[in-house]
Every structure is written in structure tokens, then in C-alpha cells.
Amino acid sequence: MKVNxxxxxxxxxxxxxDTGEVTRLLTEHAFEIDGVETVGNHxxxxxxxxxxxxxxxxxxxxxxxxxxxxxxxxxKYDPFQVTPNLAATDKIKVTIADMQACSRFTxxxxxxxxxxxxxxxxxxxxxxxxxxxxxNIVDATNYVMYAIGQPLHAYDADLFPMVDGAxxxxxxxxxxxxxxxxxxxxxxxEPRQVECIGTELLIIDxxxxxxxxxxxxxxxxxxxxxxxxxxxxxxAAHFHPTITRKTARRLGIVIDxxxxxxxxxxxxxxxxxxxxxxxxxxxxxxxxxxxxxxVYAEKKSNPAVPVRVAKTNTLLGLALSQAAIAEIIARxxxxxxxxxxGVLSCTGPWERTDLLIEEDFIEEVGRLHGxxxxxxxxxxxxxxxxxxxxxxYSEKIRQxxxxxxxxxxxxxxxxxxxxxxxxxxxxxxxxxxxxxxxxNITAVLDANFAHTDLLGLCAVQVFExxxxxxxxxxxxxxxxxxxxxxxxxxxxxxxxxxVLLESACVAVADALGATIEWMSKQGVAEANITxxxxxxxxxxxxxxxxxxxxxxxxxxxxxxxIARDIALWTGADFEAxxxxxxxxxxxxxxxxxxxxxxxxxxxxxTSYAFRLVFQSNERxxxxxxxxxxxxxxxxxxxxxxxxxx
Amino acid sequence: MQEPKGHQHPITQMIDEINHIFAGIGxxxxxGPEAETEHYNFDQLNVPKDHPSRDMQDTFWFQPxxxxxxxxxxxxxxxxQARFLEAQGAPAKIIVPGKVFRNEATDATHEAQFYQLExxxxxxxxxxxxxxxxxxxxxSQFFSGKTEVRFRPxxxxxxxxxxxxxxxxxxGESKLAGKWIEVMGAGMVHPNVLRAGGVDPEEFSGYAFxxxxxxxxxxxxxxxxVRDFYSGDLRFVNQF
Numbered sequence: 012m013k014v015n016x017x018x019x020x021x022x023x024x025x026x027x028x029d030t031g032e033v034t035r036l037l038t039e040h041a042f043e044i045d046g047v048e049t050v051g052n053h054x055x056x057x058x059x060x061x062x063x064x065x066x067x068x069x070x071x072x073x074x075x076x077x078x079x080x081x082x083x084x085x086x087k088y089d090p091f092q093v094t095p096n097l098a099a100t101d102k103i104k105v106t107i108a109d110m111q112a113c114s115r116f117t118x119x120x121x122x123x124x125x126x127x128x129x130x131x132x133x134x135x136x137x138x139x140x141x142x143x144x145x146x147n148i149v150d151a152t153n154y155v156m157y158a159i160g161q162p163l164h165a166y167d168a169d170l171f172p173m174v175d176g177a178x179x180x181x182x183x184x185x186x187x188x189x190x191x192x193x194x195x196x197x198x199x200x201e202p203r204q205v206e207c208i209g210t211e212l213l214i215i216d217x218x219x220x221x222x223x224x225x226x227x228x229x230x231x232x233x234x235x236x237x238x239x240x241x242x243x244x245x246x247a248a249h250f251h252p253t254i255t256r257k258t259a260r261r262l263g264i265v266i267d268x269x270x271x272x273x274x275x276x277x278x279x280x281x282x283x284x285x286x287x288x289x290x291x292x293x294x295x296x297x298x299x300x301x302x303x304x305x306v307y308a309e310k311k312s313n314p315a316v317p318v319r320v321a322k323t324n325t326l327l328g329l330a331l332s333q334a335a336i337a338e339i340i341a342r343x344x345x346x347x348x349x350x351x352x353g354v355l356s357c358t359g360p361w362e363r364t365d366l367l368i369e370e371d372f373i374e375e376v377g378r379l380h381g382x383x384x385x386x387x388x389x390x391x392x393x394x395x396x397x398x399x400x401x402x403x404y405s406e407k408i409r410q411x412x413x414x415x416x417x418x419x420x421x422x423x424x425x426x427x428x429x430x431x432x433x434x435x436x437x438x439x440x441x442x443x444x445x446x447x448x449x450x451n452i453t454a455v456l457d458a459n460f461a462h463t464d465l466l467g468l469c470a471v472q473v474f475e476x477x478x479x480x481x482x483x484x485x486x487x488x489x490x491x492x493x494x495x496x497x498x499x500x501x502x503x504x505x506x507x508x509x510v511l512l513e514s515a516c517v518a519v520a521d522a523l524g525a526t527i528e529w530m531s532k533q534g535v536a537e538a539n540i541t542x543x544x545x546x547x548x549x550x551x552x553x554x555x556x557x558x559x560x561x562x563x564x565x566x567x568x569x570x571x572x573i574a575r576d577i578a579l580w581t582g583a584d585f586e587a588x589x590x591x592x593x594x595x596x597x598x599x600x601x602x603x604x605x606x607x608x609x610x611x612x613x614x615x616x617t618s619y620a621f622r623l624v625f626q627s628n629e630r631x632x633x634x635x636x637x638x639x640x641x642x643x644x645x646x647x648x649x650x651x652x653x654x655x656x
Numbered sequence: 657m658q659e660p661k662g663h664q665h666p667i668t669q670m671i672d673e674i675n676h677i678f679a680g681i682g683x684x685x686x687x688g689p690e691a692e693t694e695h696y697n698f699d700q701l702n703v704p705k706d707h708p709s710r711d712m713q714d715t716f717w718f719q720p721x722x723x724x725x726x727x728x729x730x731x732x733x734x735x736x737q738a739r740f741l742e743a744q745g746a747p748a749k750i751i752v753p754g755k756v757f758r759n760e761a762t763d764a765t766h767e768a769q770f771y772q773l774e775x776x777x778x779x780x781x782x783x784x785x786x787x788x789x790x791x792x793x794x795x796s797q798f799f800s801g802k803t804e805v806r807f808r809p810x811x812x813x814x815x816x817x818x819x820x821x822x823x824x825x826x827x828g829e830s831k832l833a834g835k836w837i838e839v840m841g842a843g844m845v846h847p848n849v850l851r852a853g854g855v856d857p858e859e860f861s862g863y864a865f866x867x868x869x870x871x872x873x874x875x876x877x878x879x880x881x882v883r884d885f886y887s888g889d890l891r892f893v894n895q896f
Contacts, residue, residue: 326784327784374818416661462889473888562877562895
């Protein structure tokens, strides 16, 4: 929610601190601030209003009220101070088919207005929030929404048929297949045709049963305000949040109005909005207010909630007095009385629909008193008596396989094709859940073989422990699987892989002291570990913590690596590490690793064979370039008196 | 030239480390299914029937023909709170590290699958100060340096009051040192969640927290793209 600082000041008054302090206060006590920017001459604060406060704080008055509460002051100007007293009219009628869906409907008639450009101050304020000015009437509806949170819609009364002496509105659910034309969106100039499925609530012209808008979501062009409009009807209503939300989501129309309705605005709000807009329109468009229709069918008011001093302090870890708690809650505009010593009766202000249970008020106390005042309680050392078998044995399996030279991977739980398809996966290539780790491990073996030089490996040896899903008669079932994979040749599986695989499987079974049923094919063995663990004794304590290295990860170069071998005779007094260090230095910074892969001694001389791997983080290296570096390496070796073979 | 020892995936290294740290202050390691019922994933956690997070966009749903009741790939590890309370009642002191799923577009900071760490402590007179002390203890151990924690107001359906947790490493050479970093959501367990688990909120109170283990990895190791965790690429894994 973008909040114009000067607008806030209209409500809060001169006690409003600067934007930096406003940011700090809101961050500590209410909402995260996404940023502060300057638009024209206006400072604009982007306030991330929490979902439970979207009912009252998606508007300037709400954020101003919140700041006044934090600052422990009253609003200088509060549009909610006086309950509006709106003259009635019988020229507007409404038929509401479902009072739960539309609990309140108000419509005000103003005649003789002049549609024109909005005054500069209004245009500037709307523009500071990123809203384009349209004309004074439409701007007024938007202004009041940003001011106090109630969405409104304006109609040209002369384009809306008057039947039996009244303008006849209706609110009903759509029928399946019914088409509603709504205002153009997303830069389009054409109205959008929406086909209803029957769950949408519609505003209609009751006299002809014509849909004129999706209630709470988006209006239509029916009886739209235009340059020549003189008589207008302003609608402000309360629609059911869930119905609004579902329609808005289904049609992808999440706009300022629907966002507010779907967050359960107060049912008391529409008359205040009418009061505000009537004043504003008379001011900027002239005309005469004739009267308002107000049908309030389903009343709802805030409950009186008992709030205990002891409970408040128990949850917050504080020791506040009853008086202090009462004072903080009263600052929110709530009514607070003492029910009995130690128990307060609290009723939230009408515009807040989120203060319903004791804990809601306790939260108010916590954040307004200041969450920074919560004092840490250092936990006591203790031992757990319950050891998780899956974690214990999984960790055991990991340590065994790591010792055997296997590295652990975690792969996607999704598959392109498998047994069980999800209803609604976003990505089409991951619409199934895996029933086996085999395909992923095979893919990991394939993908990693190219990197063996870079990694200093002669084979790819990996394992994964992860959940897989089976289809069963009783529904989806899941178990933890272990898969181990070996690949020694670049062109795929060879029978030699099974030797390494077999020894890894045996090592796991030995370490667990279990018989494991392996499914083995093409260098990958997989087992149901849940089944294995279920038959093992429940451990009584975890193994001591493994010493872990502090690792700082460096991003993998996206460019391929090139490997070159060099074999040379050195004197017997040269150790391999020293030789490697000299060669690596000669090879320069593009040499990312050097590995000794062969050694033999003859006639007091030693032959070493090294593999040097080259890679750049910026480009693909050429054979020529690496050849040049290898020439330098050879020269350096020769200067040392070594004989390059 | 085969390296003598394989490399353990950073996620399971962190889980093991987390488990040891929390075991030292009495938290048991609990778990639950990845294919979770709507009942545990949402209803028992006080997520309103019409809450946006149940929408198709955010949650992977199984097809009705494959399941006996509405089932999702769990969107958080919180359902284990509900399961644990229902099965064992209070007091409860558990952590739940596990894989969770979100049906959303992926980028360097979002994956459709990731690991989450849930914590739950329910007992007599448990309060926000216990949460703060426990998290400070955990982060100080996990990041090997004295760490402080602060709370800011937040909202999650399953807690009330709800807080956002920031941490700041006070010492050490790490890039993290000296900066406030937003790490997780937490709060006092909502009375509806306690009641749904058969625990009387008049007798017991508790806190819960949930954070991304992947995000801990980003902080701890300097990983820049969370998708690397699930790439199966040994050029990534073998650095750990």
C-alpha cells in the first residue's frame, strides 16, 4: 500500500515525525516498509500491510490511525469521528438476492455536477500513488478509497433507466454461462467479456435484469460517467470477502477494489465513504446531494472480549500491570472496561474486523509495548530421550557411503512421467511425483561424468536418500528410498560399475546389520529404507556430532573445463606435492586443479604423471590457449632439470 | 586420483547439525508425510477455508482418484505440529526438518521444493522470551558466533501473536556479521491449533517457528542460487 506522507499528515497533524522515523515506528510496531520514494513533490512510503490488518489499513486513515496509536496521540482529523447522518432517498431501490453475500448496499444521488478535470492537489495525490487521473468524479471515488478504504463506483443516473419512479439496482449470483461486460483492463481499450460459472456475485440493473458489474471485483461500462454527465449515483457496498476473492482470482483481476473487499472490510464503512465522497464531489464538481439509499441487512459488530492480565503476561513473557495493558489497548481505539480485577473487557473499534479473541488483543499489547522489549530466556541444556530412527539410520548410511567415496545428491521430487500425476502442477515437465529415485540418479550419473576431471574423480559415485510416492488401492503411499549409483565410463553403464556398486550395498547392509532388498539395474541400486529401518531397533541416542568444515561456496563456472596430462622424471628428492605446486604455479590462474595420477621409481629417479585442469569463469578456453600454457609448464619443468616424457 | 571420501549434501549436513544443536536443549526430531491431507496441512492449523494459500496457484494437489481425502504435497512442515500434538499431547518440544513444496515459478531464490525447519515448544507458561532465547542459542551455535534476535510484528494464521524474526551475528569474519537479516516467521501457537491438537490453551502455551533450511544454507555457505541444492551437480556438492 503506497502512502502519501502529506496525506498522512492531514490526519495525524504536525506531530507526525519525518519519513525516516515513520518507517522505524511502523517497522517496529506494525508493518514492514518496502521503501520510501519521492514522486514529484511527494514523499511516498510503501507499507506492506499485514493480511490481518488489510481490513482497516489499506488506506491513509488506517495507517494514520496506526501511527497515532504508536505515538500515543489522537488524530488531528478523523473522518470516523462523527457517525454520518445521511438524508434518505426513495428514488433508488435495491433488491438483494442473498444477504450473506451482500450484507450492505448504499447508493447516493447527486444532481447537477460538472464533470471536468480534477483540481491539481487531487491529481497530484493520486499520481503520487501511481493512479492516473480520469475526471473529477472517477478521481473522487478513487480518492475516497485510498483515504478510508471503501471502494466506490459512480454511475450516470441519466443513462441508468428509471422505472416506476426509481433507479432499480439488484445484487444476485450469476447464472452459469452468463456474460458480463466489464471495464477494459491491462492497457486495452475494449471492454472485457467475462463468462460466468455461477459463483460470481453481480450488480444488475434490476429493471431489465442486465448485469452491470462483478460485485466487489470490477465494474462495467453500463451507465458510465462521461464528459456530459450531470446526475450521478455513487454505490458503496459490502460484499462477502470469499466470494469476491474467488471471482477475482479465477478471472485474474486483483485490483485495488477486490483486494479490499476480499479482506473483510467493516460493514459500518459504506456510510462514512458516502459522507466523504458527497463532501468531496460538492467541493470539486458542484451539484446537489439528494439523498442516499442504505440497506443494511446483515449487521455485524465487534465482540466484547475478556482479556486477562495474567494471560497477557504469560504469552508475552512480560510483567505489565493491568493499568498499563488497559492503556495500550485503549490506544488502539478499543473500548476497555474492567470486568473484574485482572480481567478487562475489550471491544475493538468498528473499523477493525481482526480483534476477535483474547490473543488478538494480547498481540496488540505486545507490538505496541514493543517486541524489542521481549527478554530472552536462555534455554537449559537437556538430553532428548526420543531418537528419530529415520534420521539416525539415514545419517549412518550417509557416513558409510561417504567413506566409500560416494557423494550425496538431492534431486527433484517431480517427474515428467510416472505413476501419480498431480492435479495442477505449474510446470508441465514436473506434473508427476516420483515413484523411484532411479531416473534422477541415472540422470545425475550422465550429467556429472563430463566433470570428473574438474572434480578429480575417476568415477561418478553418488547416492540419494529421499521420499518416493506409490499408487496404492488405499491411495497414495510414500516411503523413503535409498539409491546408489556408479558410472566409470563416459558412454554409459559397464558391468565394472556393478563391482563398486555391490561393495557399497554390502557396506550399507553391514553397517545397519540388516538384510536389504535391492533393485539393481544399469549401475544404480535402490532400496526401500523405510522398510529396512522399521525392522531395526530404535536407537537410544544419536551418534556424536560430526566435525563439519566451514565451507564458503564459490559459483560453478558455466564454461567447460579442459584437461591436459604431463609426465616427467624428477630427482628422487622431489616430493610429488612440491612438483605439483611448481607446475601449478607455472600453469597460472586458469589451472583450477592438478592431480597426481601415476608414480613410479627407477634408477633413483621418480616419474610422476599429473593431470592439469583448466577453466575460466569468463569464457570458453581454446585448445591453443591451453597448449600455450602447457608449453610454459614444460619449459619450467625443463629448467628445473626434470625430463618431460 | 579418486578422492578418498565423498561429500555430504549441504542440506543434510545442516539438518544433522540442527538436530544436534536442538537435541542439546531437549528438542526431539519429529517427522510427517510429504503427501499430506488438507486436514493437517490447513484445517488443523487454523488456515481459513477460503485462505489464498489453499488456492491452486500455491499448492500442489493430488488428483481425487488417487487419494481417499483431499491431499496436497505439504506446503510447510507445520502439519507435523498438529500431528504431534494430536498423538502425544503437551508438553511438546520438537523440531521438524523436512521437504516442502510450493507450486510457483522458480528462480534463484524460489524452488518448487525446499527444506523447512519447524520448531514447536508447548508447555506450562512458555512465552515469547523462550522463543527469543532458543533462537539466539540456535543461531549462535549454527553460525559459530554470538547472535542476537529481534522480533517484528507479523501475521500467520497458526500463531497469535505472530512475529517476523531478524537475526544479527555479533562477531566473526562472516559476511553476515553486524547486519540484521530477516530469517523466519514465528509466534505463539494459536489457541485453535492447540485445541485442534487436543491441548487446552488455558493450561498450556507454546511457540512455533518455521524457517527455510535452504535459506540458512544461502547464509551459511554463500550459495547464490537455491536451485543448485537440487541440481544433482557434483561441482556444487563436492565443495561441501
